[in-house]
Amino acid sequence: MNETFEPQIVAYCCNYCAYAAADLAGSMRLSYPSNVKVIQVPCTGRVDILYLLRAIEDGADGIYVAG
Amino acid sequence: MIVADRKSLDEIQEMIKDYKKILLVGCKGCVTVCNVGGMKEVQVLSSILKIARKKEGRELQVEERTIERQCDFEYVEQLRADCDRFDAILSMACGVGPQFLAEAFPSQKIYPALDTKFFGGAVQHGIWEERCAGCGTCVIHFYDSLCPIARCAKSLQHGPCGGSANGKCEISEDVDCIWDIIVRKKMEQERLEDLRTYRAFKDWRSARDGGPRKSIREELVQ
Numbered sequence: 596m597n598e599t600f601e602p603q604i605v606a607y608c609c610n611y612c613a614y615a616a617a618d619l620a621g622s623m624r625l626s627y628p629s630n631v632k633v634i635q636v637p638c639t640g641r642v643d644i645l646y647l648l649r650a651i652e653d654g655a656d657g658i659y660v661a662g
Numbered sequence: 663m664i665v666a667d668r669k670s671l672d673e674i675q676e677m678i679k680d681y682k683k684i685l686l687v688g689c690k691g692c693v694t695v696c697n698v699g700g701m702k703e704v705q706v707l708s709s710i711l712k713i714a715r716k717k718e719g720r721e722l723q724v725e726e727r728t729i730e731r732q733c734d735f736e737y738v739e740q741l742r743a744d745c746d747r748f749d750a751i752l753s754m755a756c757g758v759g760p761q762f763l764a765e766a767f768p769s770q771k772i773y774p775a776l777d778t779k780f781f782g783g784a785v786q787h788g789i790w791e792e793r794c795a796g797c798g799t800c801v802i803h804f805y806d807s808l809c810p811i812a813r814c815a816k817s818l819q820h821g822p823c824g825g826s827a828n829g830k831c832e833i834s835e836d837v838d839c840i841w842d843i844i845v846r847k848k849m850e851q852e853r854l855e856d857l858r859t860y861r862a863f864k865d866w867r868s869a870r871d872g873g874p875r876k877s878i879r880e881e882l883v884q
């Protein structure tokens with residue numbers, strides 16, 4: 596791993612809190628790193644182990660679940 | 663139901679290490695109910711195997727199928743059209759499944775992904791316990807439907823051994839002494855005398871002692 600390595604992060608965000616917060620941050624013109632890919636879910640209860648595995652399988656280096 | 667556990671990832675990887683394209687087959691029977699070999703578990707294992715192979719710098723193609731039951735040739739036949747496209751088949755059924763697949767597709771290589779454990783049921787979510795030993799001649803009516811063959815470590819049929827203490831079996835604090843439970847129930851129902859009845863030896867020929875078993879229903883045989 597070299598020093599320029601930037602992990603690709605998939606973020607599963609709850610529609611009612613984390614995603615709303617991300618939305619608000621957008622309205623406020625705040626930026627976040629482009630290597631974080633936000634995926635809106637109706638609730639983090641919807642997140643399944645397969646969502647995590649498939650993300651890793653398709654190249655994500657890390658995942659966070661925010662809700 | 664038949665209860666099974668998934669084999670370790672290391673063991674499964676070792677079995678399929680030489681193959682590039684495998685068919686992963688689940689079963690909608692018992693192993694779906696005990697959350698170890700149904701459609702969901704097939705998807706999870708498939709993903710895990712692909713990630714693990716990717717870490718080795720090699721590719722693994724996995725096709726996922728889950729059939730109604732692997733212990734019926736009618737359902738196993740559904741795989742026939744595709745099975746030759748794969749280097750091997752990995753079965754997520756109980757021990758019966760891989761054997762039926764091996765009989766149906768003799769030229770294919772078949773591997774089991776599960777360790778088949780026992781006949782039992784879920785005592786709470788995520789915990790299964792053995793209840794039946796499949797001995798072929800059920801005697802639980804003598805013991806208020808509590809089976810000492812399956813649930814006593816020594817399969818004693820005439821009362822507890824000296825290893826019974828405080829309701830537990832000497833093999834483990836986690837194992838109830840079934841004879842303690844049987845005797846207590848008989849006492850509560852004031853039927854302890856039942857246990858004084860002399861009974862003939864149990865015929866173990868109907869159990870595994872008599873070799874592989876077969877059940878024939880004449881009315882169903884064509």
